[in-house]
Amino acid sequence: MQERHDQIVSTPSPIHHLQLGIEIAGTLSLFSPIRIWHQSTDMGFPATTLIFAAIGIVASLCTVICFNRGSSSNLFHLTLVLTATICCWMMWAIVYLAQMKPLIVPILSEAE
Amino acid sequence: MGEVARGGGCCPPMDLFRSEPMQLVQLIIPIESAHRTVSYLGDLGLLQFKDLNSEKSPFQRTYAAQIKRCGEMARKLRFFKEQMLKAGVSPKLSTTQVDVNIDNLEVKLSEIESELTEMNANGEKLQRSYNELVEYKLVLQKAGEFFHSAQSGAIEQQREYESRLLSGESMETPLLQDQELSGDSSKQIKLGFLAGLVPREKSMTFERILFRATRGNVFLRQTAVEDPVTDPVSGEKTEKNVFVVFYAGEKVKAKILKICDAFSANRYPFAEELGKQAQMITEASGKISELKTTIDTGLQHRVNLLDTIGVQFEQWNLLVRKEKSIHHTLNMLSLDVTKKCLVAEGWSPVFATKQIQDALQRAAVDSNSQVSAIFQVLHTKEMPPTYFRTNKFTSSYQGIIDSYGVAKYQEANPTVYTVVTFPFLFAVMFGDWGHGICLLLAALYFIIRERKLSSQKLDDITEMTFGGRYVILLMSLFSIYTGLIYNEFFSVPFELFGPSAYECRDLACSEATTIGLIKARRTYPFGVDPVWHGTRSELPFLNSLKMKMSILLGVAQMNLGIIMSFFNAIFFRNSVNIWFQFIPQMIFLNSLFGYLSLLIIVKWCTGSQADLYHVMIYMFLSPTDDLGENELFAGQKNLQLVLLLLAVVAVPWMLLPKPFILKKQHEARHGAESYAPLPSTEESLQVESNHDSHGHEEFEFSEIFVHQLIHTIEFVLGAVSNTASYLRLWALSLAHSELSSVFYEKVLLLAWGYNNVIILIVGILVFIFATVGVLLVMETLSAFLHALRLHWVEFQNKFYEGDGYKFFPFSFSLLDEEDEVL
Numbered sequence: 001m002q003e004r005h006d007q008i009v010s011t012p013s014p015i016h017h018l019q020l021g022i023e024i025a026g027t028l029s030l031f032s033p034i035r036i037w038h039q040s041t042d043m044g045f046p047a048t049t050l051i052f053a054a055i056g057i058v059a060s061l062c063t064v065i066c067f068n069r070g071s072s073s074n075l076f077h078l079t080l081v082l083t084a085t086i087c088c089w090m091m092w093a094i095v096y097l098a099q100m101k102p103l104i105v106p107i108l109s110e111a112e
Numbered sequence: 113m114g115e116v117a118r119g120g121g122c123c124p125p126m127d128l129f130r131s132e133p134m135q136l137v138q139l140i141i142p143i144e145s146a147h148r149t150v151s152y153l154g155d156l157g158l159l160q161f162k163d164l165n166s167e168k169s170p171f172q173r174t175y176a177a178q179i180k181r182c183g184e185m186a187r188k189l190r191f192f193k194e195q196m197l198k199a200g201v202s203p204k205l206s207t208t209q210v211d212v213n214i215d216n217l218e219v220k221l222s223e224i225e226s227e228l229t230e231m232n233a234n235g236e237k238l239q240r241s242y243n244e245l246v247e248y249k250l251v252l253q254k255a256g257e258f259f260h261s262a263q264s265g266a267i268e269q270q271r272e273y274e275s276r277l278l279s280g281e282s283m284e285t286p287l288l289q290d291q292e293l294s295g296d297s298s299k300q301i302k303l304g305f306l307a308g309l310v311p312r313e314k315s316m317t318f319e320r321i322l323f324r325a326t327r328g329n330v331f332l333r334q335t336a337v338e339d340p341v342t343d344p345v346s347g348e349k350t351e352k353n354v355f356v357v358f359y360a361g362e363k364v365k366a367k368i369l370k371i372c373d374a375f376s377a378n379r380y381p382f383a384e385e386l387g388k389q390a391q392m393i394t395e396a397s398g399k400i401s402e403l404k405t406t407i408d409t410g411l412q413h414r415v416n417l418l419d420t421i422g423v424q425f426e427q428w429n430l431l432v433r434k435e436k437s438i439h440h441t442l443n444m445l446s447l448d449v450t451k452k453c454l455v456a457e458g459w460s461p462v463f464a465t466k467q468i469q470d471a472l473q474r475a476a477v478d479s480n481s482q483v484s485a486i487f488q489v490l491h492t493k494e495m496p497p498t499y500f501r502t503n504k505f506t507s508s509y510q511g512i513i514d515s516y517g518v519a520k521y522q523e524a525n526p527t528v529y530t531v532v533t534f535p536f537l538f539a540v541m542f543g544d545w546g547h548g549i550c551l552l553l554a555a556l557y558f559i560i561r562e563r564k565l566s567s568q569k570l571d572d573i574t575e576m577t578f579g580g581r582y583v584i585l586l587m588s589l590f591s592i593y594t595g596l597i598y599n600e601f602f603s604v605p606f607e608l609f610g611p612s613a614y615e616c617r618d619l620a621c622s623e624a625t626t627i628g629l630i631k632a633r634r635t636y637p638f639g640v641d642p643v644w645h646g647t648r649s650e651l652p653f654l655n656s657l658k659m660k661m662s663i664l665l666g667v668a669q670m671n672l673g674i675i676m677s678f679f680n681a682i683f684f685r686n687s688v689n690i691w692f693q694f695i696p697q698m699i700f701l702n703s704l705f706g707y708l709s710l711l712i713i714v715k716w717c718t719g720s721q722a723d724l725y726h727v728m729i730y731m732f733l734s735p736t737d738d739l740g741e742n743e744l745f746a747g748q749k750n751l752q753l754v755l756l757l758l759a760v761v762a763v764p765w766m767l768l769p770k771p772f773i774l775k776k777q778h779e780a781r782h783g784a785e786s787y788a789p790l791p792s793t794e795e796s797l798q799v800e801s802n803h804d805s806h807g808h809e810e811f812e813f814s815e816i817f818v819h820q821l822i823h824t825i826e827f828v829l830g831a832v833s834n835t836a837s838y839l840r841l842w843a844l845s846l847a848h849s850e851l852s853s854v855f856y857e858k859v860l861l862l863a864w865g866y867n868n869v870i871i872l873i874v875g876i877l878v879f880i881f882a883t884v885g886v887l888l889v890m891e892t893l894s895a896f897l898h899a900l901r902l903h904w905v906e907f908q909n910k911f912y913e914g915d916g917y918k919f920f921p922f923s924f925s926l927l928d929e930e931d932e933v934l
Binding site: 080 | 124125126127128129528529531532533536540593594597613614624625626627628629630631634635636637638639640641643644646647648649650652653656657660661664665668713716717718719721
């Protein structure tokens with residue numbers, strides 16, 4: 001942690017300042033008790049999958065209600081929304097699963 | 113091809129999934145209402161006429177004379193447009209719709225044309241005379257100056273001489289002088305002269321040649337005219353010199369005349385006496401001003417005429433083009449001489465039946481015909497055209513698919529899925545939410561100014577971009593999403609969704625650069641962990657992630673393609689295709705690459721260190737060997753044996769049964785036939801193309817077998833090559849992120865490091881130009897192309913036949929797009 005702060009201080013670029021701010025805010029959340037529970041049972045995957053499913057259902061309902069133009073048209077719009085939801089979920093799921101139990105860890109490059 | 117199977121759906125109908133059902137209709141139109149009927153059908157735009165007179169040449173057709181008339185009128189309108197452009201009058205869009213009869217229009221157009229040509233000829237004549245007069249005046253002025261100065265010089269000399277004479281006779285005065293003076297009048301040689309204008313660039317040569325031709329016995333005086341003069345013959349402004357040449361003798365005069373003509377030097381008559389010169393100058397000036405007023409009024413008259421034309425030009429133009437297209441269509445109908453009516457055949461969508469019948473009814477009523485047209489649906493075995501009802505959003509996607517091949521009549525349309533998967537695959541290769549926002553702004557600009565831009569004439573590239581504005585909109589939205597997943601904003605990661613999962617092993621972070629960090633917290637909830645950017649192990653991690661992602665996405669899309677072929681088989685009631693094509697294809701693809709996808713997911717979930725290359729290769733090379741440390745789950749070896757067996761069985765399953773079954777089906781259908789059905793009255797007039805279906809249908813077993821063999825080999829080899837082809841998703845995404853990070857680190861950060869304002873500004877400019885030029889334009893086109901290729905080849909070769917033809921109805925609105933110039 002220390003070294004990363006040093007890294008950030010030595011090359012003062014605007015985006016790194018921003019990152020520092022966000023990181024400090026994130027660090028404060030480390031001390032929440034929920035974190036401990038989350039770490040022991042990785043609930044992230046099913047929970048977020050449910051969130052994607054919920055968003056998909058809400059979007060489908062909105063499309064059918066707002067653009068109601070006959071059953072064949074509705075089916076077409078539903079197909080589009082469903083395909084989009086599945087594509088987005090697949091991409092998220094792949095990236096998430098790949099990081100769950102990593103075989104490679106980040107090795108920082110030498111400080112410039 | 114066999115019968116057009118009017119398939120039924122297993123599933124509820126979906127817009128755009130299959131092309132509209134079409135029917136072949138026959139219209140019998142009485143001649144008096146033919147013109148009006150075709151006109152109303154053109155307004156409707158839902159009928160594609162078949163050419164029933166295809167064997168006749170254009171000159172043999174019924175309405176060839178009318179088309180010639182229309183062509184004449186079109187030529188006259190083109191002439192008017194030319195004249196209007198020359199005069200700078202632009203045709204205005206007329207708001208009033210005045211009904212103009214085509215015959216009256218013809219007469220009017222020829223009237224206006226003759227008037228305009230006459231005015232043009234007169235104008236030219238007047239202009240020429242005007243220019244000549246201007247030149248004449250110049251000659252009078254300048255040459256007059258010569259004479260005046262020469263005369264005054266001579267008078268000076270004379271006076272001097274006379275004064276000397278008058279001063280007194282002295283012994284000094286020479287005797288010869290008296291003689292010279294007295295002998296002057298008797299021996300005077302009459303000098304002639306010519307005056308005119310010669311172009312300045314030729315003046316030196318003119319002088320030289322005159323000198324040589326006349327052996328130096330002429331006297332030439334030239335002065336330049338200050339302003340350029342309009343040459344009467346050529347009508348252009350040229351620099352000229354006024355010349356006066358003095359000569360002695362008739363032969364010399366002839367030579368000089370020839371030389372003047374050769375040099376296109378205009379000659380003008382010039383009087384010697386001073387008084388007459390002045391008179392002629394005033395005369396010339398008077399004529400010039402007269403001519404000027406005449407010319408001006410003439411021009412004004414012409415401009416007025418062109419204005420009146422301009423008001424109605426667009427309307428006339430449209431009318432003539434409509435007439436021409438109506439007559440072209442009428443030429444396609446066959447004339448039934450005995451029944452005094454025209455027979456038309458065409459394709460139209462089934463839903464348009466009522467509208468067509470209404471149009472026919474209206475036309476019959478409007479043309480006061482006793483009989484109304486007859487509308488009849490024909491049965492045929494021809495393949496109908498493909499018609500998709502698209503809106504402005506889906507039409508660009510349909511265009512992309514149609515560029516590869518128009519869908520066969522009523523086969524599954526890939527557009528339905530392409531609307532989402534094409535921008536999605538683009539975004540997988542583009543993945544940067546900063547660049548995505550730039551693309552979004554560009555797309556929104558085009559969409560917001562849609563109405564204005566669609567009425568303008570745009571150049572090619574802008575037109576293509578404008579046509580694809582909705583595609584670019586979706587591409588940008590998905591790019592923002594994948595950019596958030598890859599965690600790249602102009603290659604900079606952000607910790608937006610929670611803390612990073614990694615931290616140092618100990619408080620001093622001593623091993624961060626050797627062994628690395630460890631995963632201490634829960635997985636970063638959305639996307640790639642921000643800590644990876646800039647680390648030494650970033651590329652190995654991301655490469656592994658992206659390659660596996662490409663395989664997973666590819667296998668998913670290919671499975672979707674095979675499932676689409678299943679839907680096609682159900683629709684066309686082709687059970688052979690289901691049992692002997694769809695099922696073995698699914699088994700083969702999924703037992704190999706579906707299994708690979710499963711292994712990838714299991715490896716990620718368990719965190720095992722198994723080498724998947726090893727697993728897959730040894731599954732084929734030595735399937736019975738023990739897996740050892742590459743075992744991901746219990747029973748893996750047995751599962752692999754089963755899958756390998758299934759894959760091996762699937763290949764002959766795809767290859768062998770289908771040709772034999774097709775042969776049996778063909779024999780069952782045509783074997784017992786000893787008669788052919790009579791052609792009924794409901795058949796199309798063009799029977800000769802359908803002869804094959806009545807007679808012996810061609811069925812070459814060897815051809816079918818070879819076809820199936822090729823199909824099988826293509827699928828089996830394609831399973832490997834197409835899956836590998838999806839790795840371009842990884843390759844382009846890597847290229848994009850590397851380029852982006854190079855521009856950020858080596859341009860922007862470098863410029864920031866110097867702490868100098870000028871270098872910073874230069875650095876920012878270079879960064880912006882590089883981002884826009886390389887990343888936003890080149891990378892967009894590149895990713896667009898590769899995503900397109902993935903759709904056209906890897907997705908569509910699983911199910912798409914694409915050998916249909918597009919529905920192109922007779923419509924006046926399509927006419928406008930055809931040719932801007934008549």
